[in-house]
Amino acid sequence: MSWIVLLGFLLGIVMGLTFKVPLPPIYGRYLGIAILAALDSVVGGIRSLYEKNFNERLFIAGFFTNSLLATFITFLGDRVGVDLALAAIVAFGVRMFQNLTLIRRYIFQSRRWE
């Protein structure tokens, strides 16, 4: 069942490669934040699989609200002149590494996935 996640990822990459629409340079920052949010969600989702408390709706809602809030904070920061995007970067980054630590622990301590 886990192959579907990998398949989705590869499909996404192919789509991104074929999607030939130039992005104005100012939106590069927003794209980066969105990537970070998506990466955080995926790592968090894998962790919840190990912990067996996954909730589909919560996961999807979390992904979208996180991305939107992060983008909004970045936008606000650009307007105010303070790099508020750092808040999102730090929050996502710290959580991602924490989740990764837990995932590592689950893998080496017991194989409970599937």
Next chain:
Amino acid sequence: MKTQNKKGFYFSLAMVSLILGFLISFAITNQQSIYSRTPQLRKRELVKVVRNLEKERESLKGELKNLRKKLTRIEKIAAKEEGVLTSYSSNLEEAKLALGLMGLEGPGIIVTIGDNSNVPPGEDPNNYIIHDYDLRVLVNALWEGGAEAIALNNQRLIFTSAIRCAGSTILVNSTRLVSPYEIKAIGDFKNLKNALETNRDASLLCQKYAPNYGLLLKIEEKKFLRIPGYSGSLNVKYAKSLEEGS
């Protein structure tokens, strides 16, 4: 919180992964295309090409000068050794003089004209800089005043010389000139100055435009003036000479 719909969860995880993959590859391709499109980079490359070509031209010019010098020396030796050739070599001297290959000295005039760098806000900056036609007007007026030789920033004007506009610089003998422009002319100072004052376009430039737009303008009399000879190449490929007098 145990909602155990594992399949659905895998599906949503796959969807988010799809979005992640899309964003990552999209960001990477965009970043690359932005990098290759940067005009700054292209500009720098082009500037480098121009600089290199100019350097090459300078060295070629130097070589040409040396060769010409050598030729003159050989001609002189030949003239000394054979009496018959003396008249020919004096003819040759005259032809070179007329062509503008020889540096000249004598009394004359120096007209210095330059841009005004303080353009008041909201004004057309084109009015505050010297254009190729401004220089042409002055040069023509000086020829009119009986100038025997003219050089623009030490570029000697000869029969193929043109004064043309090339972006923010002016090209004379394929060399870029920048403001301030120094026009040296050998001739009678009174006649030359008089020509600058009576020529309609030149007087308009000197007496109206220059003070109006704060252009740099200086006219000096020189008892002793040195004008270099033309050092570029003479590209006469198609023209053939006719019999003298025809």
